[in-house]
Structure formats: C-alpha cells, structure tokens
Amino acid sequence: MHGSFAPTSSPAVLHRLSNTRRAALKVSYTVRALDGDRPVHLLSGPGVRPQHGDVVVAEVTGIGRHTRLESAAGRRAHLFPGDEVLVAYGARYAPDQFEAEPPADLGPCDLVAAGGIAAEVISAHADLAEPTTLKPVGLAADAAGEPVNMTRLAAPRAAVLAGSRDGVPTVAVVGTSMNAGKTTTGAALVRGLTAAGYRVGAAKVTGTGAGGDRWMLQDSGAFAAADFTDAGLATTYRVPIERILAAARDLHDGLVGAGADAVVLEVADGLLQPETAELLKPGRLPALVQGWVFAAGDAAGALYGTERLRAAGLPVLAVSGRMTASPLAVRECARHLDLPVHGLDDLADPAIAAQLTPRAVVQPVRECTA
Template identity: 50%
Template sequence: MSTPTIIPVHASPEGAGTAGLSRRLAAAKKAYTTRFLSEALDADPSGYRLLTGPDVVPVAGDIVLTRVERIGQLPRLESPVSRRQALFVGDEVLLAYANRYAPDQVLAEVPAGLGPCHLIAAGGLAGVVTASHGTVGRPTQLAPLGLLADAQGRLNLARFAPRALDPQAPPRVRPHVVAVLGTSMNSGKSTAAACLVRGLTSAGLRVAAGKITGTGAGGDPRLFQDAGAVQVLDFTDYGYPTTFRLQAPEVRALAASMVSALAESGPEAIVVEVADGLYQGETRQLLNGPLLRTLVDTVLFAAGDAVGACAGVGVLRAAGHVPAAVSGMVTVSPLAAAEAAAELDVPVIGTYDLARAETAMRLLAPVPE
C-alpha cells in the first residue's frame, strides 16, 4: 500500500512552502466546530502540513482544509464566535468531517476519500449528502485540499477538545437533572430548555445546561448562556463534530460525563437537551437504556403537534420515563395545545411560560408514577 502524500500547500506559487501554508491557515475561514483549533492557529499557525493522496481516508472529526467551489443551500459559515460569515467561491475554509442526521435537512456521511464533498452544516461540517428533504436545495460544493496534520500526525477535533470522557461518571451526588426530549428536530426542544433555564434562574437557582447529542453548532449553547446558565457544555467540547453513528457505550459515556462535568460548577439544577426525535438512533439508545433513568430526575417533552405529543408521551412511558409536562411547538397553536391537553394526563405548558419562576419550579417537583 502506498503512503499518503504530505504536501505543505495546495499547488500555487503564492502558497508554496511552509510559510505559505501558515499564511493560508491564518487567513482561512474557521468554523464553530474548529474553534479550539482556531485558538491554536491564532497563537501560532506554523508547524502544520496537509495530507493528501488516494490512501488518505478521513474519519469523523478529522480537520480538512477545503476550497469553496459552488455556493448552494448553505451560503454562510458560523465562525468560532458564532458570527455568520458569508462564503464566496474560492474561499479556503477549515472544517471537520462528520456524519449528519437531520430529517428536516440532510442525511450525510464522511466520504471514503478526499474527493469533492459538501458543506453539510453551517456550524462547519464537511461530508457527502446522500439524501435531503424536498425543500432543501443543492448543497454548497467543496474541494478538499488535504487533511491538516502536524508532527504528531493528522489532526482531529478530539486533539483540541477541552473535555474528555470521564470513566468515573456519573457522579454519586448531583443536583436535580431535567432532560428535554422531543418528537423530532425543530419541535422546540432548545427553546423549551432555554426557557426552563431562565425560569429556574429567575427563581434564584444556579443552573447549568448541556446538549448531549446533535449536530455541531453554536446557536443552542449560546442560547442557554443567554438564558442565564452558569456553565454550558455540548458534545463538541468533547471533540465530537456530531453524535450521529456513535456506538451506544460512547453515547452513554458522553451523557454521564457531561452531567458530571456540569455538576462540578456547583449548580442547583442541570438542564440537558437530547437532540432530534425519540426514534433517532442515538436518542433511542439513551431512552431505552438504564443510564437515562438513573441520570435524569425530570423529563420535559417537546412536541410539534397534538398527535406527536400523545404518541411521544406513550413512547416515553413505555421506556420507563414519566414526563412531567409537554411543551414545544405544539403550544404555539392554542388549538393544538388544547387538543393535546384534552388527551393527556400531564400538563401542557407554553414554551415561554417555562421562563416564569413559579412554572419552572413546579417541574422540579416529583412526578407521580
């Protein structure tokens, strides 16, 4: 088997040599997912090289320097500080390879080589789209220039992550933990979680928040911060660009480690979001396993409509979880909320009502079996 080609730059006179690559890395647009690498590059962009060739096979989390070939569905890239950067054809961009599962957007996977690929999430993920929602346009096209490497080898997000999985997790002593799950993506989980953080904070509690699974992006963590969380973590802090296709033991370890780390800041409550819907693979792993029942004290369920609310509550109960309330997009419609309330024996609470201290505090009360 031939060995990967190591090149300092894409072949161009102005980029020739190690110094040229340093300049290009400093000038390249960085993504939210590569924010920890970006900090290292800001400190010193030298000492890096690119790996290319037919035997270079990327894996999830590998960092790739790409060139934008065509602007499509995602014309902007979220920066390390969550600014929406406009993309132009010819831009060089640092992204992370990833798999993505997003029913309202795309299904995408890490390719088997460094051939043409797509921008699969504005947070800064590269992959190949294999299926897309009918309303989604053609993807933004990328030309990978090589995997980023240094003297120790190829670079992966895990190398720069500030957090690692904790083999001692979960903690024996922890504060009250609320998990927010939902019928699907865009069911209102993140907003409900943020409003709950706000309500508990307004009640005088110190609240930490986390996003256990999902697709790397800064919007939800920053939303939790804006709501008043004293500490916020998500899976990207552990080096994962997404959690799609992680094995069950790793998903469980991630959930336990995040709750353990959030507990270290001394909060009186923790709110965590589990992304996508109850039938999504990693969510189902957590839902049907024993860990979530020992890790979580309260479940808040976000639904898109009344039928989804009723079906979801049934799925949760079958898995051994008794939801404390239903919220989310179903509550945007007074009629849909009334339909759900008529069929359910759990409260249906408006998303923004969760931001009220008295409403939020009621969710911490024990739920009757």
C-alpha cells in the first residue's frame, strides 16, 4: 500500500506549489502530519493513477453534505467554493452516509468525510444531501516525484518487549453498525477504568479518517489516544486485512509502550462490514483482546451480535450502546440475554468497569498519595 502512478503514454508533470497557496491550504485531520510541513511539489497529468492513501491537493467546486472540513487541530473549518484543501484518497463504508471508492485518475471526485477523504460516491443514504465536490489539482509529492502516501506519515513504531502486551488487559468495543453507540460506550469504559485507577490507553483501529472519536476517547480520560491514521491509513475499508491488523498491533504496542496498564479498542462499523468480519476471526484481532463489549441500537441487534461473537469463540463481557437509552429496550434484552446490560453511567462507574476487566491480568498501578 504505497502511492504510485501507472506508466502510460501520457506523462505526469511535477510542479511547485507557491508559498501563498501552501499557506492558504486547509489541511484536514487525516493528513495532519503535513500541517507544519505542507507539500511543495504536486504531481499531475493524465498519467497519474492515485492509490488508496495518496495525499492530494484539491479545489472545492461545490458545497454539499460536508460544509466544513475537520482541521489538523480538530476545528471544523468552513468550506467555500475555490478553497484548496489537503486531503487523502480512500474508500468509505458508511450505511448511514456514503459508500465510496477511490477514483482511477485525477478527475473530479467528492469529499466523502469531513475528516478529509476524497473518493467517488457509489451510493448514499436517501436522507443525505449531494456530496461536496472536489477538483483535484495534483498529488502531494516529494522532489523526486514520488507521491506522498499515508504510509509515509505513520508514527514511528513503538518498541515493546516480548510478552509485555500480554499483561495489559485489553477490552474491545464492537457493534451492530455505525451509530450503534460504540464510541460513547468505549469512552464511558475509559472513564470507569480511569476512575478505578488504571492508566488507560485507547485507540480506534478501523473506520474513516476523522478526529471526533479519537478526541472523545481522549477527553474521557485516556492518557493516550490514537487511531488508524496514526498508523498510516486514511481509511480501512478496502485495505488488506493483514495491513489493518498490523496497524492495530502498532497502535496497541504504542499505547503499551507509552505506559498503558489497560487498553480500550474500538472497532468501527458493524459485524457485517467485510473488514470487521475478517478482523474478528481467530488469530487476528482477538489475539490482542481478552474481552469484548457489544454495542447495539436495539435489543434484537444485541441478541444477534452477542450470539455471533460467541459462535466465533469470543468472550463477551457485556452489552451496551444506544439501546441502553431506552429502559424498555434494556428490559427486552435482559429477558433473553445472560449478560449484563450496562448504560453509559454504569460503564463509567469504577466498580463496574473494573469487573469488566479480564481477570487473568495485572491489577492497576496506583500512585502513592502519602
């Protein structure tokens, strides 16, 4: 997975971006590693074939669904026609929003995520406005003409001693679909474990480049929070499973290496999303995780999801998610499920959070206050 262009009879052209244009670029969250060192060179021309994760400068040509771009600092910057933005090509899988694929060339495309993802919309939820449209100017490139891909922007890998990750309890949150309450569930669990005395690291290991979930995990008390963009991925849809898994390991190792004695991971989208289904197979993501919390939007989804996880041999610790906003839905679920059903306040309770921490691991290290 690295940027390249297919040789054709039509040459690619390397040109410089003026300092004025560089300074005016609106840099997205996904490519925030380039905010302080904005690209000088652009690669354009009919021979350029963008790859998943290539960084691109594009002009905003029409305002639609996304009226703002999430900046490197997390601020939502207003977009206007004529703005030039720095974003990355990637695929998107979002049943409530867009299904999108990277284009085959530098032709017009769409802004499919506020975090800074450029792609061509294949399908969209009926309630959505038309996407904001982009006209790519060129791929960000180095002086030799090699496109800058997200893989080059990955944070350095952490050195973790063999076996050290085995002593760190890791709980993963997975759910029925997008908007099932996975991030709020993970954030509540972070709060509870932090209150219980754990030094919690948190990471979102799959999804579409955007900072909101990462910021929520951090704001909930995680001393360190990360996502797959830190591991060099713009999105994880259409990315080979081994590459996603390697990124998840790097994120987990980074948190452990930074001193986490408990880790909370979030897996985006739902059980039926292709990459999620593959990641949950034995020997993949379950090799990092000792226990799972399932987030669902309704009782039926909770029953289906927990049965599917258990059939795969995964230890389910509890059910939570958007469903728990409804006392009636909680009662429906509790009548048919032999697992605790916890709302956000429950998960934020240190006693409950500590009970959900897998038993066969070390206890949290508490600071001495004497």
